[in-house]
Amino acid sequence: MSKLTALARHTSSAQEDYLKALYGLGAVQVAVPPSRLARELEVSPASVTDMLAKLAVLGLVTHDRAHGARLTATGRGVALEMVRHHRLLEAYLVQALGYRWDEVHEEADRLEHCISEVLEQRMFQALGAPSFDPHGDPIPSARGLLPREHDRCLLVCKAGERVRLSRVSDREPDKLRALRDLGLELGTFFEVVGESRWEGPLELRLKGRSVQVPLGLARIAFVH
Amino acid sequence: MSKLTALARHTSSAQEDYLKALYGLGAVQVAVPPSRLARELEVSPASVTDMLAKLAVLGLVTHDRAHGARLTATGRGVALEMVRHHRLLEAYLVQALGYRWDEVHEEADRLEHCISEVLEQRMFQALGAPSFDPHGDPIPSARGLLPREHDRCLLVCKAGERVRLSRVSDREPDKLRALRDLGLELGTFFEVVGESRWEGPLELRLKGRSVQVPLGLARIAFVH
DNA sequence: AGCGGGTCTTAGGCATGCCTAAGCCGGCTG
DNA sequence: CAGCCGGCTTAGGCATGCCTAAGACCCGCT
Numbered sequence: 468m469s470k471l472t473a474l475a476r477h478t479s480s481a482q483e484d485y486l487k488a489l490y491g492l493g494a495v496q497v498a499v500p501p502s503r504l505a506r507e508l509e510v511s512p513a514s515v516t517d518m519l520a521k522l523a524v525l526g527l528v529t530h531d532r533a534h535g536a537r538l539t540a541t542g543r544g545v546a547l548e549m550v551r552h553h554r555l556l557e558a559y560l561v562q563a564l565g566y567r568w569d570e571v572h573e574e575a576d577r578l579e580h581c582i583s584e585v586l587e588q589r590m591f592q593a594l595g596a597p598s599f600d601p602h603g604d605p606i607p608s609a610r611g612l613l614p615r616e617h618d619r620c621l622l623v624c625k626a627g628e629r630v631r632l633s634r635v636s637d638r639e640p641d642k643l644r645a646l647r648d649l650g651l652e653l654g655t656f657f658e659v660v661g662e663s664r665w666e667g668p669l670e671l672r673l674k675g676r677s678v679q680v681p682l683g684l685a686r687i688a689f690v691h
Numbered sequence: 692m693s694k695l696t697a698l699a700r701h702t703s704s705a706q707e708d709y710l711k712a713l714y715g716l717g718a719v720q721v722a723v724p725p726s727r728l729a730r731e732l733e734v735s736p737a738s739v740t741d742m743l744a745k746l747a748v749l750g751l752v753t754h755d756r757a758h759g760a761r762l763t764a765t766g767r768g769v770a771l772e773m774v775r776h777h778r779l780l781e782a783y784l785v786q787a788l789g790y791r792w793d794e795v796h797e798e799a800d801r802l803e804h805c806i807s808e809v810l811e812q813r814m815f816q817a818l819g820a821p822s823f824d825p826h827g828d829p830i831p832s833a834r835g836l837l838p839r840e841h842d843r844c845l846l847v848c849k850a851g852e853r854v855r856l857s858r859v860s861d862r863e864p865d866k867l868r869a870l871r872d873l874g875l876e877l878g879t880f881f882e883v884v885g886e887s888r889w890e891g892p893l894e895l896r897l898k899g900r901s902v903q904v905p906l907g908l909a910r911i912a913f914v915h
Numbered sequence: 916a917g918c919g920g921g922t923c924t925t926a927g928g929c930a931t932g933c934c935t936a937a938g939c940c941g942g943c944t945g
Numbered sequence: 946c947a948g949c950c951g952g953c954t955t956a957g958g959c960a961t962g963c964c965t966a967a968g969a970c971c972c973g974c975t
Contacts, residue, residue, distance in 0.1 A: 479961075480963080481962060485943080497969090498715070500922080500923090501923065501924095502921090502922065502923080510962090510963070511925085511963075512922075512923065512966090512967080513923085513924075513925085513926095513964070513965080513966095514962070514963055514964075515923090516923065516924055516925085517924095517962075517963080518962075519962095521961090521962095530925085532922095532923065532970085532971095533971095540772070544958085551962095560810070560813075563787070563817070564813040564814070564817060565813060566809075566813070570809070572809075574806075574809070574810060576804055576808055577805040577806075578802070578806070579804055580805075581801040581804075581805055582798075582801075583797075583801075585790075585794070585798070586784070586788070586798060589784075589788040589789060589790070590788065593788060594785070598897075608965060666822055680964085697961095703931075703932085705931080705932060707935090723946090723954080724953090725952080725953065725954095726952060726953080734932090734933070734934090735934060735935080735936070736953065736954085737933085737935080737936095737951075737953085737954075737956095738932070738933055738934075739953090739954085740953065740954055740955085741931095741932075741933080742933095745931090745932095756940090756952095756953065756954085774925080866928075
């Protein structure tokens, strides 16, 4: 099917962005309101209406006013291909070319639209068939299956919990840099010493040191 | 200047294609007729007129009806950046990801427009500052300087010459495959046993074997 | 039930990059 | 010297993807 979609498809990079965003907003399970998509992609609601109409004609989404937009099986396939490209690229840039985890998102966002299936394969093999990207997000397999993760946001952890950093949002480079500066990398083991109270920072004990984590950083960090 | 152009610029990938093509057609030294460019890019002459007008407004080309189009210093800079991206990508795909020399051109043509200067740098370093791409074309330095080559087309070699394959055109994958199948790789040493006569094949002696090279292949091969 | 407000869509426009068709222009040839 | 032919440009159109402004629609609240 990967080959079929690749042949049957002439998706533009804008279309791919919409599909990927829909996937990220959960449009496989639930209908996503256009306004949500517009905010996500930073375009006007009118543009979303336009594009959803086009994607519907292509059979990539279903769309009715009452509920919003949902991905079809085909649309989900294209979206997953983009997600796979994105995460694989992030992994490759970090592991093969020495990028830091806060540098890769933007680069991957551009490249994900223009790599071939061959290049995807070669990177995948060069990395030894990785399962996760540098932010701890799972890399979908070629068949589109995602290993499911059961992590929780650092924000909801209770004092006394001993956990490991399993995943971070890849969106905000500056926050990623800040987390690393605090000593938090993927896999870092630590104890939650103090929960957040009155929107104050969390306190962690990490390699013997005490670390204060502001709310905005805890929000993008996930543990298990 | 590399940084200046990168900032001052918002060149589209179409514009970059025109500039690169102009560079390839020698528009640094001589004026290139629009028809030549149209053929090269496989677009209509009218499209070329349109685009040249836009590029002229941006100060990237000069263009008058009498002579044709020439690159300005800035336009040459952008073109060279694309050439550098293209050749570096080709080198990277071959050396780091196991591509064959006939597989890289198309991939590089897409990627050259969307890699950052950072990625360019990292690939360059990962390869150990290479001077040539897998087809023997020189990789322009960041400052835009080209090591100049003095090779000759295999077609004009005389019987008895002992030479080394130094460069091949990267355009036609099937011809590249055929050359490799004949045992001709970059650096391969051989003797020209028989020149082409009446448009027949050349005959080479290569590692003790006698090899027939059709005209169409000899045309894209260069030696020194 | 009626109104208000937010959401979604329609209508009309703009920029990019391509096309075809038609006109212009200049140089070569009869 | 005139006419023709090929190359270049202009004019007008189309598709994509975005926008703003204005209308339609729905839901909840009074």
